[in-house]
Amino acid sequence: MSELILYSGNAFSVADGKGRFVLPLEMRKLVRMASGGDNRLCLSIHFDNGCATGFGLSHKLHLFTEVEEMERAAREAGRAFNADLEHERRLGTIEDVNFDDGGRFALHPDIKEEAGITDAAFFYGVGRYFQIWDPQRLADSPERPMLIRNKARRWLEQRAAGAIK
Known part of the structure; x- marks a missing residue:
């Protein structure tokens, strides 16, 4: 699991009848690789952007390792650093969930609510x-790239017109 995994690309997913979303195929492959071959997805909230993270x-x-490095750097510089608080902030909000081979997973209700x-x-x-992201929240987010906001807007327009269920 030490290989650096980098996610790119984008896709929409509409919840199925059980409220599950589908993790896009390429992201699913990378999550599985990053989780040692298991269908294990970590979910949290991006507190600055108002979206969920996976x-x-x-x-x-x-x-975890990043916090350990921050603590070591603070100690070497003679600065105070609360590693417990930083671990809480970074790791305490993560929910681990399984996804099936089709990529279906349940987004934790607290995370859904926080991300809208x-x-x-x-x-x-x-x-x-x-x-x-919630597509409308993404479309309304001025900090996101225009290309991505426009993609969300077009998708929302198509859905409103009945082209997407």
Whole structure:
């Protein structure tokens, strides 16, 4: 699990009758690789962007290791650093879920609520993790690239016109 996994690309998913979303195929392959071959997905909230995040177990280990490095650097510089609090912030909000071979998974209700996701989600690969957005929230987010916001707007328009269920 030490290989660097980088997510890119994007896709929409509409919840099925059981409320499950489908992890896009390429992201699914990378999550499985990042989780040692298991269908194990880590989900959390991006507190600055208002979306959910997803990644494999290797990124969870990276987050832990990053805090350990921050603590070591603070100690060497003679600065105070609360590693417990930083571990809580980075790791305490992560929910681990399984996904089936078709990529279906349940998004934790707390994460759905925080990210404003109801019955549709936009998966957006941004490096070590991918973001999971409510399409309307993404379209309304001025900080996101125009290309991505326009893609979300077009999808919402098509859905409103009945072209997407």
